[in-house]
Amino acid sequence: MFRFLVLPLLAGSPLLLGPGPVSATEPAAAEAVAGYRLLLDRHCVTCHNRALRTAGVMLDLADVGDVAADPALWERVVTKLSLRAMPPVGAPRPGEADYRALLAYLRAELDRRAQTAPDPGRAPIRRLNRTEYANAIRDLLDLDIDAAALLPADNVGQGFDTVAEALSLSPLLMERYLFAAGRVSRLAVGPGAVRPGTTTYQVSADLVQAERASEELPFGSRGGTAVRHYFPLDGEYTLGVKLQRNQEGYIRGLKRAHRLDVRIDNERIALLTVGGETHGRSGPLFTSNQNPMYAGDPAQAGYEFGADEALEVRVTVRAGPRVVGVTFVDSGALPTGVLEPALTLSDIGSYKGGEPAIASVTVTGPFDPGGPGATPSRERIFSCRPGPAASAAAAEACAADILGRLARLAYRRPIGSPDLEPLLALYRVGVGDGADFDGGIQLALEGLLATPDFLLRIERDPAGAEAGAAYPVSDLELASRLSFFLWNSIPDAELLDVAERGVLRDAAVLDAQVRRMLADARFDRFIGNFGDQWLAVRNVDIATPNPRYFPEFDEELRIALKEEMRLWFASQVREDRAVEELLTSDTTFVNGRLARHYGMDGVRGERYRPVAVNRPERSGVLGKGGLLLATSYNNRTSPVLRGKWVLENLLDMPPPPPPPDVPALEVTDAGGEALTLRQAMEQHRANIVCAGCHKLMDPIGFALEHFDAIGAYRVRYADADAPVDASGILFDGTGFSDTREFRSRLEVHSDWVAHTVVKKLLTYALGRGLEHYDQPVVRDIVRNGAPAQQTWSSLIMGVVRSVPFQYRRAQQ
Amino acid sequence: MKVLSRKTLSRRTFLRGSGASLALPFLDAMIPALAADAARPPLRLGYIYLPIGRIMEDWTPTRTGREFEITPSLEPLAGFRDDMLLVSGLDIKAADLLPGEKGGTHARPSAAYLTGVHPYNNSVGISVDQVVAKAIRGDTPLASLELGLDPAEWAGGNEVDYDGFYRSTISWRTATTPLPTENDPRKVFERLFGDTDSLDSETTRRRILRQTSILDVVNARARALMASVDASDRYRLEEYFDGVREIERRIQIAEARDARGETAALDGFTRPAGIPDSYAEHAKLILDMMFLAYRTNMTRVVAFMFGHEGTNRNYLELGAQDGHHSLSHHKGDTQAIDLLRKIDRHQSELLAAFLERMRATREIDGSSLLENSIIIAGSALSDGNNHLHNDVPIAIFGQAQGRVGTGRHLRFDAEPLSNLHLAVLDMFGAPADEYLSNDTSDATGILPGLG
Numbered sequence A: 001m002f003r004f005l006v007l008p009l010l011a012g013s014p015l016l017l018g019p020g021p022v023s024a025t026e027p028a029a030a031e032a033v034a035g036y037r038l039l040l041d042r043h044c045v046t047c048h049n050r051a052l053r054t055a056g057v058m059l060d061l062a063d064v065g066d067v068a069a070d071p072a073l074w075e076r077v078v079t080k081l082s083l084r085a086m087p088p089v090g091a092p093r094p095g096e097a098d099y100r101a102l103l104a105y106l107r108a109e110l111d112r113r114a115q116t117a118p119d120p121g122r123a124p125i126r127r128l129n130r131t132e133y134a135n136a137i138r139d140l141l142d143l144d145i146d147a148a149a150l151l152p153a154d155n156v157g158q159g160f161d162t163v164a165e166a167l168s169l170s171p172l173l174m175e176r177y178l179f180a181a182g183r184v185s186r187l188a189v190g191p192g193a194v195r196p197g198t199t200t201y202q203v204s205a206d207l208v209q210a211e212r213a214s215e216e217l218p219f220g221s222r223g224g225t226a227v228r229h230y231f232p233l234d235g236e237y238t239l240g241v242k243l244q245r246n247q248e249g250y251i252r253g254l255k256r257a258h259r260l261d262v263r264i265d266n267e268r269i270a271l272l273t274v275g276g277e278t279h280g281r282s283g284p285l286f287t288s289n290q291n292p293m294y295a296g297d298p299a300q301a302g303y304e305f306g307a308d309e310a311l312e313v314r315v316t317v318r319a320g321p322r323v324v325g326v327t328f329v330d331s332g333a334l335p336t337g338v339l340e341p342a343l344t345l346s347d348i349g350s351y352k353g354g355e356p357a358i359a360s361v362t363v364t365g366p367f368d369p370g371g372p373g374a375t376p377s378r379e380r381i382f383s384c385r386p387g388p389a390a391s392a393a394a395a396e397a398c399a400a401d402i403l404g405r406l407a408r409l410a411y412r413r414p415i416g417s418p419d420l421e422p423l424l425a426l427y428r429v430g431v432g433d434g435a436d437f438d439g440g441i442q443l444a445l446e447g448l449l450a451t452p453d454f455l456l457r458i459e460r461d462p463a464g465a466e467a468g469a470a471y472p473v474s475d476l477e478l479a480s481r482l483s484f485f486l487w488n489s490i491p492d493a494e495l496l497d498v499a500e501r502g503v504l505r506d507a508a509v510l511d512a513q514v515r516r517m518l519a520d521a522r523f524d525r526f527i528g529n530f531g532d533q534w535l536a537v538r539n540v541d542i543a544t545p546n547p548r549y550f551p552e553f554d555e556e557l558r559i560a561l562k563e564e565m566r567l568w569f570a571s572q573v574r575e576d577r578a579v580e581e582l583l584t585s586d587t588t589f590v591n592g593r594l595a596r597h598y599g600m601d602g603v604r605g606e607r608y609r610p611v612a613v614n615r616p617e618r619s620g621v622l623g624k625g626g627l628l629l630a631t632s633y634n635n636r637t638s639p640v641l642r643g644k645w646v647l648e649n650l651l652d653m654p655p656p657p658p659p660p661d662v663p664a665l666e667v668t669d670a671g672g673e674a675l676t677l678r679q680a681m682e683q684h685r686a687n688i689v690c691a692g693c694h695k696l697m698d699p700i701g702f703a704l705e706h707f708d709a710i711g712a713y714r715v716r717y718a719d720a721d722a723p724v725d726a727s728g729i730l731f732d733g734t735g736f737s738d739t740r741e742f743r744s745r746l747e748v749h750s751d752w753v754a755h756t757v758v759k760k761l762l763t764y765a766l767g768r769g770l771e772h773y774d775q776p777v778v779r780d781i782v783r784n785g786a787p788a789q790q791t792w793s794s795l796i797m798g799v800v801r802s803v804p805f806q807y808r809r810a811q812q
Numbered sequence B: 001m002k003v004l005s006r007k008t009l010s011r012r013t014f015l016r017g018s019g020a021s022l023a024l025p026f027l028d029a030m031i032p033a034l035a036a037d038a039a040r041p042p043l044r045l046g047y048i049y050l051p052i053g054r055i056m057e058d059w060t061p062t063r064t065g066r067e068f069e070i071t072p073s074l075e076p077l078a079g080f081r082d083d084m085l086l087v088s089g090l091d092i093k094a095a096d097l098l099p100g101e102k103g104g105t106h107a108r109p110s111a112a113y114l115t116g117v118h119p120y121n122n123s124v125g126i127s128v129d130q131v132v133a134k135a136i137r138g139d140t141p142l143a144s145l146e147l148g149l150d151p152a153e154w155a156g157g158n159e160v161d162y163d164g165f166y167r168s169t170i171s172w173r174t175a176t177t178p179l180p181t182e183n184d185p186r187k188v189f190e191r192l193f194g195d196t197d198s199l200d201s202e203t204t205r206r207r208i209l210r211q212t213s214i215l216d217v218v219n220a221r222a223r224a225l226m227a228s229v230d231a232s233d234r235y236r237l238e239e240y241f242d243g244v245r246e247i248e249r250r251i252q253i254a255e256a257r258d259a260r261g262e263t264a265a266l267d268g269f270t271r272p273a274g275i276p277d278s279y280a281e282h283a284k285l286i287l288d289m290m291f292l293a294y295r296t297n298m299t300r301v302v303a304f305m306f307g308h309e310g311t312n313r314n315y316l317e318l319g320a321q322d323g324h325h326s327l328s329h330h331k332g333d334t335q336a337i338d339l340l341r342k343i344d345r346h347q348s349e350l351l352a353a354f355l356e357r358m359r360a361t362r363e364i365d366g367s368s369l370l371e372n373s374i375i376i377a378g379s380a381l382s383d384g385n386n387h388l389h390n391d392v393p394i395a396i397f398g399q400a401q402g403r404v405g406t407g408r409h410l411r412f413d414a415e416p417l418s419n420l421h422l423a424v425l426d427m428f429g430a431p432a433d434e435y436l437s438n439d440t441s442d443a444t445g446i447l448p449g450l451g
Helices: A002-012 A030-043 A073-082 A098-114 A131-143 A171-189 A296-311 A345-350 A377-380 A392-412 A417-432 A437-450 A475-486 A493-503 A507-519 A523-534 A536-542 A555-574 A592-598 A625-630 A638-647 A677-685 A688-703 A739-747 A750-766 A771-786 A792-801 B011-022 B073-085 B108-113 B128-135 B185-193 B201-228 B231-259 B260-267 B279-295 B325-328 B336-359 B419-425
Strands: A196-203 A220-229 A235-243 A257-265 A267-274 A312-317 A320-329 A358-367 A470-472 A587-590 A609-612 A807-811 B044-049 B084-091 B147-148 B172-174 B301-304 B373-378 B394-397 B408-416
Touching: A002 A235, A030 A098, A030 B394, A073 A098, A073 A196, A098 A688, A098 A771, A131 A171, A131 A377, A131 A392, A131 A523, A171 A377, A171 B231, A196 A220, A220 A257, A220 A358, A220 B044, A235 A257, A235 A267, A235 A296, A235 A320, A257 A312, A267 A296, A267 A312, A267 B128, A312 A493, A320 A377, A377 A475, A377 B301, A392 A417, A392 A437, A392 A493, A392 B394, A417 A437, A417 B201, A437 A677, A437 B201, A475 A507, A475 A792, A493 A507, A507 A523, A507 A792, A523 A555, A523 A750, A523 B185, A536 A555, A536 A625, A555 A587, A555 A592, A555 A625, A555 B128, A587 A592, A638 A677, A677 A688, A739 B394, A750 B301, A771 A792, A792 B011, A792 B301, B044 B128, B044 B279, B073 B336, B073 B394, B084 B419, B128 B279, B128 B301, B128 B419, B147 B185, B185 B279, B201 B231, B201 B325, B279 B301, B279 B336, B336 B373, B373 B419
Parallel strands: B044 B301, B044 B373, B084 B408, B147 B301
Antiparallel strands: A196 A358, A220 A320, A235 A312, A235 A358, A257 A267, A257 A320, A470 A807, A587 A609, B084 B394, B373 B394
16 A cells, blocks of 8 residues: 555655756667676676676676666676776776766666665664763753763764664663663752762873863863763762872972862862972972982971862852862963973873872762752753642642653653553652652653663554555654754754644755754754764774874873864864865864974964864865874874775775784884885785785875874884885876875765765664665765755755655565 | 873773773662572672782791781781681792793783783783683672772883783783772762662662662553564564563562561661772772672672782871882881881781671571682782792681681692682682683692692
8 A cells, every 4th residue: 555655755756856867767778788798898807707706796797788687786886986996906997988988877777776666774773872862861851961971882883873783782781771760860850868979080190281171261270170060959069179199199299389279160169279388308309219318208298198188178059060170270380281391201100390280079969958959950840840739639730741741852752641651650659659749750750761762763664564665754753863863862842843743744844944953053963973983083082102102192182183173074064065175175173282283383272273274285084183093003004094994984995804814014124124114015915815905095095104193294204214105006096196196186086975975974864784775865965965066964955855864664 | 000101091991991881780779689599698709909919927827737826917817717718838820921021020910810821912811700700690690890999090000011900900801801990989889789879678678669660661661662663673672671671580589688678787888978088998998898799699709909919009097108019119128118017917907897797797597608708818929029929928718618628827839829719610610611721821730728
C-alpha cells in the first residue's frame, strides 16, 4: 500500500529539484560503451583483473554497459577518476576528454538508477550519546552538567559519535544512566538535604599562569582559574585555594607578598594576601640541595610548606550555577608571557622562586543550608506550585501539569496517559515516602530521565509499510532528526508544535525552521561537535609532544591550537562561507601565545582575534597548527599521517590499513649518517607492498613538511641539518615544487572536497555509514549547492532536503 | 614526585585518566549482599604498599619461627603478633638492571612488585591481584579496587626512561594497562555505594524502595516499546533490558540483605566530604573504604598504596620537612634516619587501625573478617637509600581461612617474591598461566611453608 509513496518522493526530491542533473534517460549507445570498454582495457585492467585482483577490483569482468549490475564497484571507480587518482602516478593516463566522458557516463548511469529506485537506508535505534544527553538536560532543565563525570565516553563509528552502531548499551552504561538520572534530578529540583561535600578543581601543573587565564577573570589578573560550580542549596560554603609546590613540597614564589583575588560571578568576595612573611632564614632556592649548611630555619620552612592553609574564605552563596574565579592581582613586575628564569626541566622541579601559581580551588559546603533557592532549573520545572492548603488531588494535578510538559519535550512527542501515569506513580511514591511536593517531582523526574523514551531515539515503520520500500518518516521523527543534527539535542517547543500540527514537511515551513535553527545559539553545538571530530580537534588533547624535542610546547599552546581551529571553523560556518575556503581562507584566530608560535607580531594577551595569516602556507585548514600537531608523532612529523588525514577527510579516498609487519623507519643510513625524513621514507617506499598507498599519502605529507610536529614553520630540519624539501607529485600526476604550488594543485579538486564535506555531514546527520546508494544523493547535494558556491548553509539545507534524511527504508 | 615541569602528560597518563571514567562504578544505592546461601564467607585479598622501603634493621626480627621478636617498626602492630606472618629473604629479581640499562631505580621494582616482570617498552605483566580478580570475577560487582593517598599528578615525573605510572600503581590489568589508584574517599564511596549520603538501614530501605519504583516504570516503558518497535531494532532494546535486569538482580540482593538486618552493621558510615588535609585522616578514610568494600562484598581484591613508590610527601605532622624520597637518601644522616623511622611507625599505626576493624568484624559464620582474608603489606625496596630491591619487607596478616599459618617469622634465602604470588594464586584457585606467560617472569615455583 505504500508503493504510492515513491511518487511524492520523486516529486519532492532534490534529485529533481536541482538545476538539471546530468540525465541519461536513454541507454547509452553501444558505440560509446565500446569506447569506454576500450579505455578500461587500455588503462585499468593491467592491474585490475581477475588474476591480480588489485584492491579487489576486477574491471575485466565488470560490464561497463550495465553499471546498475554493480553500483558499488562503479562508485569506487567514479571516486578514483574524479580525483584523477587512477591510473597511478607514472602509468600512462587517458586524455582529459576521455576522463570526462567516462565520468559523465558513469555518474549519469548511477544517478539514473538512484532516481528510479531510491534507497534512503535504514536508521536503526540510536541512544543519546554523552554530548546529546548533556545538551538535552541543558535544554530540558536549564542545568549544566559535567557529563564526563556522569557517563562513560562514547565509541566513535565512521569518525563520529553520532553513529548508531557504535552507540551500544551495556549493563554498566545502564547503571550510569540511572546514576545520572538521580544526580541530575536532585540537582535540578534542589536536594532536600545534603551533607557538605568537597569539590576540588585542579589547575593543570603544565599551565604557565603568567597571563590572564580566562575571559571570566578580571583584567590585570595573572594566572588562576575560573570554574563553573553548581551550588546545590542556598547556604554557606568555604572556598579554599592551594598553591603550586615544587617537588620537595615548597610553595613557589613566596618571597614577595602577592594578592589573591577571589570572586563569585565576577564579584570580588575576598582579597587575600600570601607570601612576603619572614619567620627566619630561608633555605636554598633550589630545594634539592640537602647540604645542612644551607638548611633554613624550621619556622620559615613551615611557612613555606603551609602558607596556603590560610587561603580560605567562608561565604554565603545563593543556590545555582556560579562562576568561582581565583586569580593573582598582577603586580606588573614581570612582562607577561615570559618564563623567569629559564630553567632546565629538573631544576624547575626543585625551584621554589619565581611567581606563585594556583594548584587547585576547593569548594566545600553547604553549611547551614537554607532552601533550594530560585535556580534557573527550578524556575524551568515548577510552572505551578500547590499552595500550603492544597488538597492532594490539587497537588497531583499540578504534578501532572509539570511532568506532562517535561515529558513531551524529553520524549519529543505528544504525551498520553500511558506516559504520564507511571510518572505520577513515582510522584506518589516520592511524596508518600515523607518527602514534600518537590521530592515527588524529583523522583518522577529521575524516572523520566531513565526511560527508554528519553534515552533512545526510536523510529518506527508505519503500519502496513511494504517491506523494503522507502517511506517518509513522520513529522515528529523529522523534528528529532533536525534537532539532533543541528542542535545536538531535543527539539524545542516550537519545533514540536510545528511537527505536531503536521506541517513540518511544507517546504516553506521546513525552510523557515531550518533557518531559525541555524541562527540559534544552539547551532554552535553542531559546529563544535562536527568540527571537533572532523578536524581532529579532539586529538589535539591527546597529543604529547616530547619535551626533549619541543621544550616550548605548553598547555597554553595546546589550548590556543584548539581554539584557533574552533574559532576559525565556526567563522567559516557562521559566516556561511563556501566550503572551498576550507583550503584557501587566509583569516585565522590567534592570541598572544599562538601568535608567538606562528611568528606573528603585534598580538598580545589571552584574547583571540581574527588576523590575516602571515604566510600563504598558513591559509586554510592545512595551515592550522592543531591539525598539524594531531597528525604528527611526539618526536617528529609524519608525512604519512598527514597525507592519510587529507585523503580521508578532504578527498574521500581513505587508504587501506598498512599490512602487518611493516618495518620501522631507519633513522640513519648504512654508514650511520642521519637521514632526513624524506630519505628515510624513500627507503621505506622501496618496498613494493607499501609503495601503492604511500605514493598517494606521502607527497601530501611532504608538501606540509614546512610545519614541524607542533605546527611551527621551519625552513630546515634541525636534526638532519638539511633544508626542507616540500616538492612532490600529487596523486593526479601533477608535480609541485613547494607548499604553495601544492595548494593550488589541491584546489583544482575543491569540488571533490565539497563532495567529501557532504559525505561527512550526511554520515553525521544520519548516524550511519554511507553506502554506494548514498553517493548519488551526495552528488546531488553538491550540484544543488553549486549556484550558492557550496556555502555551508546550502549544503546543510541540501542534507535536510535529501531523501535519506527525510525518508526511511521499511524493514525487509 | 610532583610534576612541576612543563612536560605534558604522556599518552599513557591520559589513557589511565580516561580509564578511570571507563572503569564504571556501581549503581546508586546498591549494597550487595554476601552470598546469602554460602555457608562460608568468601576469601579476600589485599595488598598494602609501603613506599620506598623501610629502615630494615628496625623492621626485620633477628629470630625466626614462633619466637620472633617485635621490632620497633612493628611495635604498633604488636597486637597482631598472632595474626601476622613475617616473610624475609624475598627478592624482586625481575627488577634487576638489564645489561646496559640505567635508571628506573624506583620504577623497576614497583612495576615488578606484583608482576614479577621487568618493565620494558611500556609493557610489564599482569599483576597477581589482577589475576585473582579475573579468576573470581563475577562474584562481586567490582572485580577489584585500587586505592592510594598520593594524587595522580604526583606521578607524572619521568625517571630516566620510566614514566610516572610505573611508580604510581602496583596493579596491572594487562601488561600494558596500569590501573590508576583513586585517592578521594568520596569518589571511592560513590563508586561503591552510589550517590548516597549514608549507609544506615533506614536510608538504604528508602533507596531500595525508590529504585524499585523507578525500575518498575523503566521496565513497563521498555516492554511497551518492545511490542511496538521494528523487529530489526529489538536487539538494541534487548541490550537495554539486559541492563535493567542486571540492576534488578542487585536490588534483590540488597533487599535480601536488608531483610536479614545486615545493613544495620553499616550504620554510622557516611559519605566522606572529600580529601582531608591531614595525612592520617586521609589514610583512615581510605582504609575505611577498603574495609567497607570487603565488608559489603563489593569486591574481594583491593590494592592500597600508602604512597607512590618514590613519593616525596612531606610528613610535616611528624616533623619531617624534607620529602619522603629526599629523606630516603639519608646517606647515613641520623636525623634523616630518625624521621624515616617515624614515617615507618606511623604507617604501621595506620595499618593496625585498619586490621583492628577487620578483626573486630564478625562474618556470617562467626569468624572474623581478618580470618577470611590475606592482607600482604610490603615494599618493592628494602633499603631506599641504596635502592635495593632484595630482601624486601613483607608482612602477611590474616589466616586466609587456615591457609596461612600466622604468628611466625619465615626466612628464605633469596627466593623470588613472585613465588609468594604463586602461593597466593594457589590459595585462590586462580590459574598461574597468565602470570607466568611473560618469558622474563622471575617466578620459579610456589613458595613453601606458608600454611
